[in-house]
Amino acid sequence: MVIDSERLTQMYRTMVRIRLFEERVSTEFAAGNIPGFVHVYIGEEATATGACATLRPDDYITSTHRGHGHLIAKGGSTDRMMAELFGKKTGYCKGKGGSMHIADTDIGILGANGIVGAGIPLAGGAALSARMRGTDQVVICFLGDGASNRGTFHEGVNLAAVWQLPVVYVIENNLYAEKTRIADTYRLPNLSDRAGAFGIPDVTVDGNDVVAVYEAVGEAVARARRGDGPTLVECKTYRIHGHFEGDPQTYKPRGEVEEWKKKDPIDSFRKRLLEMSVLSQERVEAIGTEIAGEIEQAVTFARESPFPAPEEALEDVFA
Ligand SMILES: Cc1ncc(C[n+]2csc(CCOP(=O)(O)OP(=O)(O)O)c2C)c(N)n1
Ligand SMILES: [Mg+2]
Numbered sequence: 418m419v420i421d422s423e424r425l426t427q428m429y430r431t432m433v434r435i436r437l438f439e440e441r442v443s444t445e446f447a448a449g450n451i452p453g454f455v456h457v458y459i460g461e462e463a464t465a466t467g468a469c470a471t472l473r474p475d476d477y478i479t480s481t482h483r484g485h486g487h488l489i490a491k492g493g494s495t496d497r498m499m500a501e502l503f504g505k506k507t508g509y510c511k512g513k514g515g516s517m518h519i520a521d522t523d524i525g526i527l528g529a530n531g532i533v534g535a536g537i538p539l540a541g542g543a544a545l546s547a548r549m550r551g552t553d554q555v556v557i558c559f560l561g562d563g564a565s566n567r568g569t570f571h572e573g574v575n576l577a578a579v580w581q582l583p584v585v586y587v588i589e590n591n592l593y594a595e596k597t598r599i600a601d602t603y604r605l606p607n608l609s610d611r612a613g614a615f616g617i618p619d620v621t622v623d624g625n626d627v628v629a630v631y632e633a634v635g636e637a638v639a640r641a642r643r644g645d646g647p648t649l650v651e652c653k654t655y656r657i658h659g660h661f662e663g664d665p666q667t668y669k670p671r672g673e674v675e676e677w678k679k680k681d682p683i684d685s686f687r688k689r690l691l692e693m694s695v696l697s698q699e700r701v702e703a704i705g706t707e708i709a710g711e712i713e714q715a716v717t718f719a720r721e722s723p724f725p726a727p728e729e730a731l732e733d734v735f736a
Contacts, residue, residue: 563594
């Protein structure tokens with residue numbers, strides 16, 4: 418597959434945007450400016466970026482508790498995301514939701530989710546709705562290796578397979594569910610092997626290679642769009658930070674993080690784009706400066722925005 422320079426550059430920019438956003442979230446969290454739990458996506462940027470680059474603006478995604486990368490890749494605003502993390506009124510949920518509850522239905526983001534595996538039935542519902550409305554919209558459902566052990570996965574993927582719904586399941590196998598290694602809870606070599614139980618196609622890719630992700634998910638999206646049902650895509654990647662910010666990570670074997678840092682998805686993509694002359698060194702630096710400025714502006718926006726008023730606490734509660 419030939420991918421044009423503009424799209425390659427766009428994907429590079431998205432990966433840098435996710436990385437710089439997450440690095441800043443990490444330092445702002447450590448400084449005490451972000452309340453609650455935060456799970457960052459550092460090291461996994463190629464997966465969300467390659468997957469979302471295959472979608473149309475009117476397509477959908479469902480996300481997870483580690484959602485910032487998915488949301489940015491689908492076009493979420495870094496200003497409103499940062500404000501939400503800071504608990505401010507200008508955030509996506511008026512500062513009342515935080516990191517794990519960011520949604521933007523106007524651009525097809527059906528929500529991050531604090532409940533592991535909860536995006537799976539939502540993705541099936543959105544896909545069924547697309548079919549009933551007679552559209553050819555597609556849903557990408559992001560989930561973790563840990564989530565693939567949940568009942569919602571087996572029930573949700575099976576139903577989507579039986580009904581041939583337009584969903585692409587992207588499993589981000591980052592080796593861990595909290596402190597538990599996937600190898601301690603699952604015996605087969607690939608999580609994508611689970612597709613055989615549902616009778617749907619599967620593919621396993623290097624989740625740190627944005628082009629490989631783009632190609633594999635692109636094929637799966639095309640299949641879903643033409644009515645040929647779901648696909649299970651496993652992206653093998655690694656989370657460089659802890660499960661949550663502040664996690665001491667004593668469960669990771671010595672040297673593992675350093676080994677994976679050598680496979681950094683942004684470094685390797687940058688090298689490739691320089692070799693292909695898609696980008697020059699000057700352009701790389703200009704992109705870095707521009708996006709660093711955007712993130713700085715997002716932090717300023719968040720910092721200077723007001724907190725929601727106490728009397729608004731019970732607004733937007735549906736029960
Ligand atoms: C239903 C449910 N069970 C348990 C938890 C606690 N929990 C939060 S994240 C997580 C691990 C998820 O692992 P994985 O799906 O691999 O995603 P990753 O954190 O690696 O991105 C667990 C068990 C939860 N939030 N929801
Ligand atoms: Mg995991």
